Amino acid sequence: MSIYERIGGAVTIDRVVESFYRAMDELPQARTIRAMHADNLVGVKVVLKRYLSEWTGGPALYSPVKGPPRMRQRHLGFAIDNAARDAWMACMDQALAEHITDAEARESLRDNMKKLADWMRNTE
Numbered sequence: 001m002s003i004y005e006r007i008g009g010a011v012t013i014d015r016v017v018e019s020f021y022r023a024m025d026e027l028p029q030a031r032t033i034r035a036m037h038a039d040n041l042v043g044v045k046v047v048l049k050r051y052l053s054e055w056t057g058g059p060a061l062y063s064p065v066k067g068p069p070r071m072r073q074r075h076l077g078f079a080i081d082n083a084a085r086d087a088w089m090a091c092m093d094q095a096l097a098e099h100i101t102d103a104e105a106r107e108s109l110r111d112n113m114k115k116l117a118d119w120m121r122n123t124e
């Protein structure tokens with residue numbers, strides 16, 4: 001079973017992404033990364049939902065629309081250091097805790113996101 005199915009598919013991804021950006025609006029340590037984003041988050045929410053669907057083994061909704069993910073390259077325009085990575089993970093941790101009750105699935109998803117977030121760093 002894919003991680004997508006284990007966490008509850010599109011409905012859960014939808015909720016996680018909504019909570020993730022709400023946390024980014026609210027957590028003091030996320031102020032710097034919030035400022036990297038557009039004021040209006042509607043567009044990026046749609047894109048992150050599409051990406052996470054594909055990345056967790058669900059329907060491939062990202063590549064057909066956006067092309068190859070190349071996530072690191074897409075983030076090169078933003079200065080991502082350890083603090084930015086930690087802030088991103090703090091928002092994601094909050095969102096995952098709110099919506100994913102299966103602890104094993106949550107931890108495995110989190111570990112993989114952490115690896116991706118580490119790899120996204122491009123600034124000391």
Ligand code: HEM
Nearest residue numbers: 033036037038044047048051066078084085088116117120
């Ligand atoms: C490590 C810290 C990270 C920071 C500071 C960060 C920041 C950003 C910013 C500023 C944008 C542009 C938003 C906009 O267009 O207004 C973006 C886009 C995006 N980010 Fe991140 N990001 C991080 C990590 C990640 C990770 C780990 C993932 C995947 C799990 C991810 C997935 C995405 C996606 C899918 C987009 C949209 C890309 C597109 O336009 O196709 N990001 N991110």
